[in-house]
Amino acid sequence: MTTALLVAALLMGFFGSPHCLGMCGGLVTAFGLSMKDVSPAKRRGLVATYHLGRLLSYSFLGLLAGLIGTTVLEPLMMGNSMPRILLGLVLVLVGITMLGAPFLTKLERFGMRFWQFLGPLRQKVFPLTTFPRALTAGLLWGFLPCGLVYGALLIAVVAHNPLGGAALMFVFGLGTVPMLVATHETVGWMRDKIGRFRLRQLNGVVMVLSGMAVMFVPIIMANMHGGHGGDTHMSHGNPAAITSEAGGSNHHDMSQMDHSMHNMDTDADTMNHSQ
Incomplete structure (x- = not known):
């Protein structure tokens, strides 16, 4: 698990939370109505408790x-580049989902069936007047069907690390907290800013580009390094070998010069003897 993935999960949760507010907003409203007779201090504690339960559920x-x-x-991808390629594909898929593509709607439908199955248990936590009930409500809330949550879970799957997957989902949940605990006025301001500057779409584009980089940059770098390595071999070679070859060539030339000088001396002696 890398820091980059944790940051991506945090931003994914924060910039995607206006979209999730449509479904989670009704749940938050129901929780608030069940705590109308609770003191403000205890109410804040209960809110923090059920959000803690939600984060623990995401982590699980x-x-x-x-x-x-x-x-x-x-085990199916050891010794090859498939883990990196699969991670890149998942990032691209999640990024396109944040841009508005309904790729994860089928998973949401399946999750809705499980959410309905939990209906009787959900009814037992109301009203949220005690901390155990608030914690239980938060734990159940983590199973609320959401395409953005499923996208984060896909990233956790390809991360190949159980503790890293838990940390990624916890950080993703943290990103959604500000929107879900803000007051009505603050929620409106945050949604306006995120919508006006298209921060959700921008984050989706960044995730798509990140996924493509994860898939293709190592391949491009490997090809560039391979080509550069060949040029380096041709241009620089082995310094020791070059020195050895140069030394051997010089030694051979000196031997030839000595042999020639010896022949010249012999010829001179022969001429003197003849005279």
Whole structure:
């Protein structure tokens, strides 16, 4: 798990939270109405408690996703570049989803069935007047179907690290907290700023580019390094070998010169003897 993935998960949660507010907003409203007779101080504690439960639920799901990646995917992709390529593809998929593509709607439908199955248990936590009930409500909230959550879980799967997957989902949940605990006026201001500057779409573009970089930059760098390595070999060579060859060539030339001088001396002696 890298810092870059954790930052991506945090931004994904923050910039995607206006979209999730449509579904989570009703739940937050229901929680608030169930605490209308609670003192303001205890109310703040209960709100913090059920958000803690939600983050713990996300972390548990991230742990499961990381285990799936470790036990199922990793043995199939050892010794090759598939882990990097799969991570890049998931980042591209999540980025396109943040741009508005409905790729994860089928997962949301499946999650809705499970959410409805939890209906009787959800009814038992109301009203949220005690901390155990608030914690339980937060734990159940983590299973609310959301395409953005499923996208983060896909990243946790390809991260191939259970603890890293848990950390990624916890950080993703932290990114959604400001929008869900803000007052009505603050929520309107945040949604306006995120919508006006298209920060969700911008984050989606960044994730798409990041995924493409994860897939293709190592290949491009490897090709460039390979070509540069060949040129280096041709242009520079082995200094020791060059020195050895130069030394050998010089030694051969000196030997030839000595042999020629010896022949010249012999010829001179022969001429003197003849005279």
